Amino acid sequence: MASAKVFVLRTCDGETFEIDESVAYVSETIKNMIEDGFGHDLIPLPNVSSKILLKVIEYCRKHVSNFESSKKTSNGDEKDKDNDSWKKEKEAVPEVEKDAEEKARVEELKEWETTFIDIDQQVLFDLLQAANYLNIKGLLVMAAEKAASMIRGKTPEQIRETFNIKNDFTPEEYEDIRKKDAMNDFTPEEYEEIRKKIADNHFTPEEYEQIRKENAWAIE
Amino acid sequence: MQTKRKLTVYMIIDNWMEMASSSTLDMLSNLPESMLNNILSRLSLRDMVRTTVLSTKWRYKWTSVPHLIFDDEYLPVYFGPFGHDKLVKIVNHVLLLHRGPVLTFEISSSQLRTCSEINSWILYLSFNSVKEFKLHISKSERHIVPPCLFSFGHLIQLILIGCIIVPPTTFKGFSYLKNLSLKKVTLSNASLECLLSSCPWLERLTLIDIDGPTHVEICNPNLKYLFFDDKSIGISLKDLRLLVYANLHAINVAHPDQQGTCNFTSILGSMLNIQKLVMKGWFLESLAIGDVPRRLPSTYDHLKSISFPLNMEDVKQILVAVCLLNSSPNLQELEILLCRNREYAIVPVMDLQEAKDQLECTFNKLRVVNMSKLFGIETELVLIKFILANSPVLETMSISPAKKGIELTLFKELLQFKRASPRAKIVYLDGSDPR
Numbered sequence: 001m002a003s004a005k006v007f008v009l010r011t012c013d014g015e016t017f018e019i020d021e022s023v024a025y026v027s028e029t030i031k032n033m034i035e036d037g038f039g040h041d042l043i044p045l046p047n048v049s050s051k052i053l054l055k056v057i058e059y060c061r062k063h064v065s066n067f068e069s070s071k072k073t074s075n076g077d078e079k080d081k082d083n084d085s086w087k088k089e090k091e092a093v094p095e096v097e098k099d100a101e102e103k104a105r106v107e108e109l110k111e112w113e114t115t116f117i118d119i120d121q122q123v124l125f126d127l128l129q130a131a132n133y134l135n136i137k138g139l140l141v142m143a144a145e146k147a148a149s150m151i152r153g154k155t156p157e158q159i160r161e162t163f164n165i166k167n168d169f170t171p172e173e174y175e176d177i178r179k180k181d182a183m184n185d186f187t188p189e190e191y192e193e194i195r196k197k198i199a200d201n202h203f204t205p206e207e208y209e210q211i212r213k214e215n216a217w218a219i220e
Numbered sequence: 221m222q223t224k225r226k227l228t229v230y231m232i233i234d235n236w237m238e239m240a241s242s243s244t245l246d247m248l249s250n251l252p253e254s255m256l257n258n259i260l261s262r263l264s265l266r267d268m269v270r271t272t273v274l275s276t277k278w279r280y281k282w283t284s285v286p287h288l289i290f291d292d293e294y295l296p297v298y299f300g301p302f303g304h305d306k307l308v309k310i311v312n313h314v315l316l317l318h319r320g321p322v323l324t325f326e327i328s329s330s331q332l333r334t335c336s337e338i339n340s341w342i343l344y345l346s347f348n349s350v351k352e353f354k355l356h357i358s359k360s361e362r363h364i365v366p367p368c369l370f371s372f373g374h375l376i377q378l379i380l381i382g383c384i385i386v387p388p389t390t391f392k393g394f395s396y397l398k399n400l401s402l403k404k405v406t407l408s409n410a411s412l413e414c415l416l417s418s419c420p421w422l423e424r425l426t427l428i429d430i431d432g433p434t435h436v437e438i439c440n441p442n443l444k445y446l447f448f449d450d451k452s453i454g455i456s457l458k459d460l461r462l463l464v465y466a467n468l469h470a471i472n473v474a475h476p477d478q479q480g481t482c483n484f485t486s487i488l489g490s491m492l493n494i495q496k497l498v499m500k501g502w503f504l505e506s507l508a509i510g511d512v513p514r515r516l517p518s519t520y521d522h523l524k525s526i527s528f529p530l531n532m533e534d535v536k537q538i539l540v541a542v543c544l545l546n547s548s549p550n551l552q553e554l555e556i557l558l559c560r561n562r563e564y565a566i567v568p569v570m571d572l573q574e575a576k577d578q579l580e581c582t583f584n585k586l587r588v589v590n591m592s593k594l595f596g597i598e599t600e601l602v603l604i605k606f607i608l609a610n611s612p613v614l615e616t617m618s619i620s621p622a623k624k625g626i627e628l629t630l631f632k633e634l635l636q637f638k639r640a641s642p643r644a645k646i647v648y649l650d651g652s653d654p655r
Contacts, residue, residue, distance in 0.1 A: 125247040132255055140258070147248070148262035156273045163248040165274050177273050 007034065010042045015050040019057060026060040028135035047133050052126045055119075059139050062112060117146045121163070249277050253284060261287045269314070283317050287324040291356075303331035304359070312337070315344055322348040328356030328381070334363035342369050349374045357382030362406055370394075380405055387411050393418020401426035409433040416440065451501045456487070463491045464522075469500035483509040484540055485516060494520055499528040508536035514578050515546035523548040524585075527555035532599040542578045551583060554607075555590040558600060558622070583611040592649075593622040596630045605637045614641040620649035 005021040009030070025031045033043055045053065119127070124143060131139040151159055160167055169177070251259075260268050260282060268282045290311060307329050325345055332338075334357055345353070346368040353375060357363045365380065367388040372378075377399040385407040397419040403426065407415075412433045416422070422440040426447040430436075438446065439458040448455060449469040460466075484507040488497075526544065531537050545551070589607060594600050608617065621630065634646055 121247060125251070128251075128255060144255070144258045145262055147259045151259070151271070152263055152267055154267075156270060159271070160274060164245040165249055165278070166246070167274070168276050169273070174273065177279070 005039075007039050008042045009053065010044050011048050011050040011053050012046045013050050015053075016042065017050075017053060017057060019060070020064075022064045023057065023060045026063055026136055027056075028137075030134060045134075048130045049126065052123070052130045055116075055123070055127055056130055056134065056136070056139065059116065060136070062109075062116075063138060113142060117142055249275065253281075256281060257285045260285045264293065265289060265314070280317070280319075284320040286321050288314060288318070288322060288326070289324065290327040290329055292328075292330050304333050304335070307331045308335065308337050311341060315341060322350055324352040325350055326352070326354035326379075328354060330358060332357060333360035338363060339366040339368075342366055346371050351375060352377040354379035355381070355383060362404070377401075379403075385411055385415075387414060391418075395419075395421075397422055399424040402430060403428040404431075405429075406431040407433070409435065412436060449500070457491075459490050461490055461492060463494055465496045466491070466494060467498040467500075468503050471502060471506060483507045484512055484543060485510075488544075489516055489518075492518055492520065493522055495522050496525040497523060497527070501529070504528050504530065504540055505534070505537055508534075508540045512536065512539040512543050514580070515543055519547045519549055521550055523551060525553040525555075526551065527557070529557040529559050531559050532595075532597060532603075533560065538599070539578065545579065545583075546581045549581065550585050552585050553588045553590075554583075554586060556592075556603075558591065558593045558595065560595055560622075579606055581610070583607065583614070585613060586611040587613055587615045589614065589617040591618070592620045594619055594630060595622050601630075601633060604634060608637045608639045608644065610640055611644070612640045614639070614644040616645050616647055618647040618649055 006018050007021065007024045007030070009017045009019065009024075011017070021034075024034065030043060033039065048056070117124070124146060128140065128143040128147065131143055150162055154162070159165065167174070248256075260271065265288065268285060271278050271282050272280070290307070311327065322345055325341075327338075327341075338355070343366065350372050351374050353369070353372060354377075355363070355365070356379070358381070362382050362384045364384045364386070367386075370387050370391045372394070374396060375394045376396055378394065378397060379399075379401040381401075381403045383405050385402070385405055391414065393414075395418075398421055400415070400419065400422060401424075407430070409432065412430070413436075416425075416436070416438065419440065421442055423442055424445040425438065425440070425443060426445075427436070428447070428449045430450050430453060433453055435454045435456075436448075437456050437458065438448075438460070441459065442462055443460050444462050445465045446457075446460070446463060447465075447467045449467070451469055451471065454471045455468070487507065488494075491497075526548065528541070528544075530541055541556075545554075586607070589611075591600070591604065604617070604619075608614070619630075619634065631646075631648055
């Protein structure tokens with residue numbers, strides 16, 4: 001009925017961006033601000049830079065159209081309104097197999113998202129914080145999942161290298177913690193190798209002793 | 221006034237950006253706790269706890285993540301007879317170090333046996349406003365769930381596998397429970413009834429292999445997903461108007477105030493929002509009691525997928541199937557698992573013809589059909605012919621024979637049938653296909 005309303009956002013570095021109402025509403029924070037009456041002038045976003053806001057708007061634009069079309073094919077299952085954004089589809093919800101059109105749409109969206117989140121660390125973390133501040137659930141999940149994928153399966157040393165974390169333990173402290181708290185230091189591949197070896201009884205006596213010592217806290 | 225305010229804001233931001241740039245090297249460590257928890261909770265428990273050695277700052281970052289999941293994927297699978305003890309030590313260790321609320325606690329490691337430590341964990345959690353709880357015992361006899369589990373007042377999801385459930389007499393129900401899943405559990409008729417009737421917000425219910433009850437009544441008004449698999453229990457379904465998905469393998473028993481009318485109408489008639497319906501075992505047969513109408517008074521407009529077993533020599537069952545198909549104008553997927561009962565070897569042809577004539581639908585949205593265990597009898601062919609001739613958008617029809625030896629003649633005949641859809645493919649699945 002009403003013509004598409006346009007809102008103006010201003011970033012911390014002074015740049016302004018115009019977006020449609022439907023795009024703006026993807027952000028819960030902006031939506032609340034508009035509903036509270038702050039939409040007439042510029043909407044200031046002091047926590048977001050223009051570089052990041054560009055990315056955010058790209059996301060919002062893509063997901064407005066998806067929101068609209070998914071409303072039509074909704075299978076009555078409202079996405080969790082609770083804080084379940086940490087969960088990634090753990091409990092398989094039985095679904096009717098999608099028809100070719102919907103399948104293609106989902107595929108396309110997945111590909112778009114993979115390209116979208118293929119960004120360097122600085123941008124990723126800024127995006128994460130922006131998504132949090134602007135309360136855009138889908139973007140927050142995507143960024144958090146990307147960050148998690150950069151940690152998953154790595155040894156502590158690899159993680160430190162990826163994120164430039166400085167190891168400030170003394171060697172004794174480190175050894176102590178590693179044995180007691182870190183459960184064990186093997187990567188999944190190393191573990192699989194060990195498991196196979198044990199099954200085939202391929203350990204040398206020294207290797208066996210080494211492993212037994214390292215897992216002493218658990219074995220005793 | 222405006223200008224002054226603007227200046228102050230920009231000054232603060234400049235400052236903030238300067239601070240930020242000095243620590244841009246290690247951004248992960250400086251994330252606020254809630255965001256870091258969001259990231260860490262997506263990792264396996266092992267990866268999560270491993271972050272403790274990254275640096276002094278990271279020592280206890282993992283201990284405030286509110287989701288704890290111990291299972292074979294997340295926890296290294298310890299081998300040998302010490303597996304259970306190691307697991308118990310790890311859980312104790314994690315719980316002892318943990319601080320803050322525990323919102324999710326799931327333990328389903330294949331190493332876990334029933335033991336008293338499980339009860340200590342549940343007691344500890346009962347002070348913790350747990351929202352999602354899962355306990356899976358598969359390696360030993362069933363675990364008797366302690367009474368303190370029933371005091372988890374904030375529970376939204378409860379999954380119990382391999383347990384014995386005895387709610388205390390003071391149990392008033394889980395008022396926020398939305399998802400209940402019980403598998404291989406032992407409990408009394410009264411306990412199950414108490415559990416079900418005290419959860420008004422229940423949306424998902426899974427009951428598989430339940431020892432004890434002989435009859436279950438399911439009438440939770442908000443139920444959307446129902447998965448029931450225990451062929452020795454009679455179930456009665458009432459008023460499940462919001463039900464979207466149903467998978468039923470049970471003996472169907474009509475609700476006491478629905479006796480007299482057709483079973484089908486009274487049991488399935490109110491599920492107008494259903495999207496996927498799967499029936500197994502004797503369920504369809506038990507719907508055939510009473511006068512089966514040609515179609516239901518209101519149609520299942522959202523029903524997209526149906527799967528059911530069918531004895532093509534039982535007229536009553538055919539009538540139920542026909543009624544179901546007639547009432548589902550928007551059906552997209554159809555699966556029929558044919559079966560045969562020797563008792564009905566001779567069926568009057570007139571009855572079958574009449575039954576076939578009752579089929580009056582055009583399958584305007586039907587895309588996929590799967591018919592398995594064909595015997596090659598006339599009624600089956602009549603049905604397939606009808607479907608092929610009335611499905612303008614059909615993409616695939618998959619057929620598999622009940623036994624070897626009937627393939628060729630059957631297939632030849634099928635290929636001759638007229639197809640309404642130019643794209644329709646008939647796929648022949650080998651009888652030895654694992655299905």
